[in-house]
Amino acid sequence: MxxxxxxxxxxxxxxxxxxxxxxxxxxxxxxxxxxxxxxxxxxxxxxxxxxxxxxxxxxxxxxxxxxxxxxxxxxxxxxxxxxxxxxxxxxxxxxxxxxxxxxxxxxxxxxxxxxxxxxxxxxxxxxxxxxxxxxxxxxxxxxxxxxxxxxxxxxxxxxxxxxxxxxxxxxxxxxxxxxxxxxxxxxxxxxxxxxDSRTDEDQIGASYDELEWAMDMQNQGKALEDFTGRQSEVYKIYTRLNRINQHKMIPIPVCEIPDELK
Incomplete structure (x- = not known):
């Protein structure tokens, strides 16, 4: 950079x-x-x-x-x-x-x-x-x-x-x-x-360096079975949080009413 x-x-x-x-x-x-x-x-x-x-x-x-x-x-x-x-x-x-x-x-x-x-x-x-x-x-x-x-x-x-x-x-x-x-x-x-004294890593379960790696792996289309040990653990943490927190990352859903109902 x-x-x-x-x-x-x-x-x-x-x-x-x-x-x-x-x-x-x-x-x-x-x-x-x-x-x-x-x-x-x-x-x-x-x-x-x-x-x-x-x-x-x-x-x-x-x-x-x-x-x-x-x-x-x-x-x-x-x-x-x-x-x-x-x-x-x-x-x-x-x-x-x-x-x-x-x-x-x-x-x-x-x-x-x-x-x-x-x-x-x-x-x-x-x-x-x-x-x-x-x-x-x-x-x-x-x-x-x-x-x-x-x-x-x-x-x-x-x-x-x-x-x-x-x-x-x-x-x-x-x-x-x-x-x-x-x-x-x-x-x-x-x-x-x-x-209290808890850090981001304490809360997330992985360091930012590890999360950056996992983010890059997901962008490359990697799957959980591609990893073992700590890498597998980190990738599981990252993909789980990425999935459950999508509501924060995407636009608020709007209920669009069909024209024929208006």
Whole structure:
């Protein structure tokens, strides 16, 4: 990959899209992770107003520290970058008091994790509407089109996706070229939605390198019986998630009424 040219291409794409849409710039949720760091830096390089928003909900101190480090660096490098913080912890806790009480279970934990993501999406669109900005998505290709590792109408609720055609290793290559802080480049990827130390790999059962391999194998038309051992295990994980999360990756189905019934 020609990393400098890919960066220039994305920056120009962002600027052209915003100009044609007649909006002022971008708003990006900053998590302390690699994807949001790369996305916000690309947005900043357009020269258009870029609002970086921290949205902690019982967030780990390490994630908050990385987010703060990144935003501070961006503001030192780009005069068009501004920041805001909205601590949604009390909002999240209030939400839990008004929905029907249910004993803790994996389903409840997942529903609440997705609620965190949706509260953040709502807040980003508040700022977007207030300042005439586009919500820039931070999902990469493996997450968005491989295993569907995102929350529908949460971090998946965006106006445009600058890095969704890049697999994770390519995002890391951009991060190095863009000068993203080392602390973020070296951190284990995590969605931070469960309030504990679990990583993306803990949740998925495979690393991003493994998932990239599986995505490539599926694109080549390989089948499960083509693999053994760990490769077979990873391919099974990938194809299962790709299958069950198709509802996130395809357009919302519309019930089209036949003309003769109208």
């Amino acid at each position: 020609n990393t400098p040219k890919v960066i220039d291409y994305i920056v120009n794409w962002l600027k052209e899209y915003a100009t044609n849409a007649k909006v002022n710039g971008f708003v990006v949720g900053i998590s302390g992770g690699i994807d949001s760091a790369v996305t916000s830096t690309l947005c900043a390089k357009t020269g258009l107003p870029t609002l970086c928003v921290e949205l902690p909900i019982h967030q780990a101190e390490s994630q908050v520290n990385r987010a703060n480090e990144h935003i501070k660096q961006l503001r030192e490098r780009f005069s068009n970058v501004s920041e805001a913080e909205v601590n949604l912890t009390s909002t999240f806790e209030d939400f839990k008091t008004v929905v029907p009480k249910t004993d803790s279970s994996p389903k409840v934990d997942l529903a609440l994790a997705n609620t965190r993501a949706r509260l953040r999406m709502t807040t980003l669109y508040y700022f977007a509407g207030l300042h005439g900005l586009l919500v820039a998505g931070t999902g990469n290709k493996v997450e968005d089109f491989g295993v569907g590792f995102f929350t529908k109408y949460g971090d998946g609720g965006v106006d445009l996706s600058p890095i969704a055609d890049l697999v994770k290793s390519e995002v890391y290559a951009l991060a190095a070229q863009l000068g993203v802080p080392d602390s973020i480049q070296k951190a284990q990827p995590t969605d931070g939605l469960f309030g």
